[in-house]
Structures are given as structure tokens and as C-alpha cells.
Amino acid sequence: MSRQSVQMELAERPETNIIPGQTFRLVSVPVPTEADLQDGQLLVESLYISLDPAMRGWLVDRPSYLPPVQIGEVMRAGAIARVLASKSSVAAPGDIVSALVGFAEVRILHESAGTVQKAFPLPPNGKVTDLLGVLGLTGMTAYFGMTKIGEPNKGETVVVTAAAGATGSVAAQIAKIKGARVIGTAGTDEKVRWLREEMGLDVALNYKDPDFQKKFKEATPDLIDVFFDNVGGEQLDMALARANKFSRFVICGGISQYNTAEPQGPKNFLNVITQRIKVQGFIVLDYATEFGAALQQLSQWLAEGKIRRKETIVKGGLKAAEGAMISLFEGHNTGKLMIEVKNPEGESKL
Template identity: 40%
Template sequence: MVRAKVFVYDKRFDGLPKEGDLKLIEEELLPIKDGEFLAEALYISVDPYMRYFAHILPIGSTFVGQQIAVITESKNPDYPVGKYIAACFGWRTHTISNGTTDLAFPTGVVPIIPLPDDEEIPKSLGLGVLGMPGNTAYFGFLELCQPKAGETVVVTAAAGAVGSHVGQIAKIKGCIVIGIAGSDDKCNWLKNELNFDHVVNYKTQDIDKTLTEIAPQGVDCYFDNVGGEISSIIIDHMNLNGRISVCGCISGYDGKKQMSPNIQLPMIMKQLRMEGFIVYKWLDRWSEGIIQNWEWIKQGKLKYKEFVTNGFENTFKAFIQLLQGENVGKAIVKV
């Protein structure tokens, strides 16, 4: 019998999640049946969206999330032993599956995605720059913002897995890039290592005043990860026919009702285009994003950073660190 460790959602979050809101249990798994396989988690993802999805996740269910796993037993020819996969199995060490996602994502069922067989590619990147965050940046920015060389791009949560990636793609496309982050260390990383043109520490700088100084020509593209007041300020600085890609709303992930910023007037007067998205709408082009991002990495045009926590038991701790903004780059747990 295989024993799986599982984080079960036990209590609704109230503010910042607390110890005891999730319960760490063990499950005995039954032997696999025909058509099934057993997968063992190697890396667990922690992401900001999990804070929001907790409001619609059933109490008593495995906490939501993606993982990189290796197949250790199989009676399914499509998933042979030794194959590595990215799957939304949640926060658990072992999972029996029949090839469909057993734990449906709150946005719908997400298919299991086999990882490339290229041994040169670190497996953990399937949760980051060569996985969902990487394709979120690739498709969400290029398809919705359609940047042009010389344009000014603003990215919020710019030191996170998606934001840092978007900023680098914008540089590859010849744009002027402004990153907004929450610490001097993050801003220094964006400026000195990722070559962002300007950075703003929203905790210590006046965003409205600073944007006026560093982007007097206005903003053409905005990749929005945070929503709220910061986004309202940035939208006020946008140019005629500007484009806004809405990826996340970190400011509202605690579930508390917010006063909506008044963005309608600048949207109308500047004829802005604003579109939200979930990256799996481009599932039929998934490999395109992975191939291009890997090519940029090999060319030295795209850098990444992983914020790694060791030990499955520390997954909740890693989640809290993420929500408190302690991570730089993609936050993962090495099981």
C-alpha cells in the first residue's frame, strides 16, 4: 500500500491563512486498476490565485494546485512509468489517476500535460517559466497587448513568476519596460539583472508622481497582476488606444469586497482595450509557448529565478511567504 500525504482544506480563510486552516493527513491508496497510473509528486506549486480559489473550494477537499510528478506505476499505455507530467492534483504527494485531472480546477477541468523529454530542461521549470506561468506571460502579454517596438509597458507584481517574465518579453520586443514591485531588493533585481528600464517600489514611492516623471510620454501597454488602486493610477497614465491585459487581482484575493476604482472615464476618453484571460484558452497552442520560452532561455534573453522551499510539510509555510511577498520569481516546494 502507498501512503499519500495530503493537505486538506479544513477551515475557510479569514484574512491571511493561518496554521490549522489546512490539515495535513495521510491516506492509504488502493492498488491501481486497468487504465490508471500512480504519480509521485516531485515539486508543488504555490501561487497567489490559490488564496482566491479557496473561497469556492469545498471544505474537506485536497487544497488546489499544480505539481510536477513522475509516474511510478501504470496500467495506462498513454502514461508509462518514468514519464514526467504537470497536473492539477493539488497539494498531495501521491495520486492515482486515469489520465484525467481528478481534482478539477475551479475554472474547469485542466488536462494533464506531459513534460518535454529533453533531459537538458530542469523538471521544476514545468511549474514556472516552461509551464503555466510562462505561458501566461507569453500568450497573455503578446496576444492581448500586442506590443510594438518603442512602446512603454508597465507590469505590476513585476518580481513574480509571471510579471518578471512579461517584462523580459517586452524587452525582447524592443519596448520600454517599467516594473512595479514591493521591495528595494526586488526592484534592484529587476533593474540590474533583468534590465528593466525603470522600477517603482509601490511601498515607498508615489506611483502617480513617479510615472509622470519616468513615463512623460504615457503608457501604451499595461499587464495587470494586482487590480485595485494601483491599477486605477496606471490606467490614468495610459495613451490613446492603449491595451490592458488583466492577468490577476492580488489586491482582491482575500475575498473582501472592494470599492471599484473609477476607470470608466479614462477607458472611454482614451479608447482603451481591456481584456481578462485564463491561460488555458490557448491550450491548443501550449507547446508553442514552451518552445519559444525555452529558446529565449538558451539564447540568454530570458532569465528566471526559483524561490524553493524544501519539504512537502512546509508547503503551507511557502504559501504564506508568497502571500506576504517574500518570494522573488516562481515559488515552488521541492517534495
């Protein structure tokens, strides 16, 4: 009997929340072998799979910056993987790559997707999982959003929502590096403490605090110059009400709105005119030609200790993927959330 590989496929598009046992389906398929490879293809095994809020958008059947995941297709996800066999010049057997492997233990990828990247040398204090976090698309999302759109100046006030999340925590630290006064929001007192004590933010606020609105106002006496938003909804509205003239609103995500069938638009939208706000959305993939320079900068900041990070690594392999994805939208993770499929130093966790 051939060895089996577990993978998670999209079974049904969720209307609102992901439904355990219904949205996704765990299946076993025969492990592909070297003999199955065509020119330009690589056979890889997943080590760590990334969980990102953006994945919710890929489940919606609507044209977007990436095509929607189809019913019956393996759920798309970024991952760190090891090459088992290769008919591609991109990477050789044994190499570690980052790639859109998807929710699969073993998979054949094609180099032409442009998404298979051989791991670059890590800084002295770097870890392989950083390739999904600070030194992956997550870190670069924070980097390009903050430096290309937010452009904080020394002494300006920057607010980052979901600041204890993977992207937010890097974005907030980049704003600190740029000399801004940085306020972060998060959903638990523990995250707030972490932001204040370990990430060095000037102010951290729990958005579930009954006095949040009052505290938010008090924390922004000079109004907001840069708003780096991962949340949307009420926090976006509050920020519009506290926006400074010529402020920049970096629209990175809107996790409060992803699972709702009736999204709430920002009621204070007209402040965009009176305060001359620039509200701009972006997708990290648009900056692909600048990835090299961004990674070099992020590696340097990581090596210098100017950027710190935390990871929430869920063990249990693909069986834990569905639960981990649901917990992402419930805000249980601090820093980068990922599933460990196979520890590269040890045994398979399956």
C-alpha cells in the same frame, strides 16, 4: 502497517487571509498502490508543487473557470511528479509529468482530466523546475497575455505589476524582446534591484516607496501603451490615470484584492472611455491548442538567454505548504515559488 502519504485538504473557506492551522488540514492517508489503479489512471509522486496566486480564487465557493475546491478535498495545485505506476498510455513508470496533482505526496490521477502532460525535452539550460515556471502554465500565462492581448510594439511603454513574480518577470522580458520600454513594479528594494540589474528592465519601482506615485508618473512621460496587471487596486488606478489612447490593459491577476472581503474597484474606470482603453481578462487554459507553439518559443528564448528566471524553492515538503502559500500573498518570493516535496536527484525531503 501500510506506508503513509501526507496531503493537505481544505478545512474551511477563508473570508479574507488564509489562517494558519485553520484553512487547511494536513492528513496522512495510506499510500495507494499499483493494485488500486483502474484503466486510464496513473499513480504519481510529487517532486515540486507550484504555488500560484490563482489558488486563492479556487477557495471561494462560486462557479468560475474551474470548480471551487470542496471542503475536505485535497487542495488543487500544479506539480511536477514522477509516475510510479500507470494504466494509461499518457505516461509510463519513471516518466516525469506535469499535472494537477494537488497538495499530496502520492496520488492517483486520471488521464482524462487532460491535465497530465508528459514532460517534453528541456532546452540545454533547462531544469525540471522550469516546467512549473517559464516552461509551464506560468510562462505561458505571460506569453499569451503579452502577445495575444498586450501586443506591445517597438518603442511602446509597457508596465508590468508584480514584475518580480513568476508570471510578471516572464511577461516583462517578453515585452523587452518585443522592443518595448518596460517598467516593472515590485514590493522590495531587492526585487527592484533584481529587475533593473538582472532582468534588464528600463525602470523598476518599489510600490511601497512613499514617492511611488510621483516616480510612476515620471517613469511614464509618454503614458502607458500596455499594462500587464497582476495586482489590481491602487496600481491599476494609477495606470488608468496614465493610460495612452488605444492602450491595452491585460488583466492577468489582482493579488491586492484576493484576500479582501470588500474589493476596491478602479476609481478611474471612466478613462476607459476617454482613452479608448481595451481592458481584457484571460485564463491561460483557453489557449490550450496553442501550448505547443508557445512552449517551443519560450524554450528557444530560454536557450538563447533572452529569458532569465529565478526560483524560490521552499524545502520541507507539504508541512511547509501552508506557510509558503501565506508568504506568496505577503510577496516574499522572487520568481517562481514552489515546494520541494522530493528532489528527483536525491532523497525525499520529508
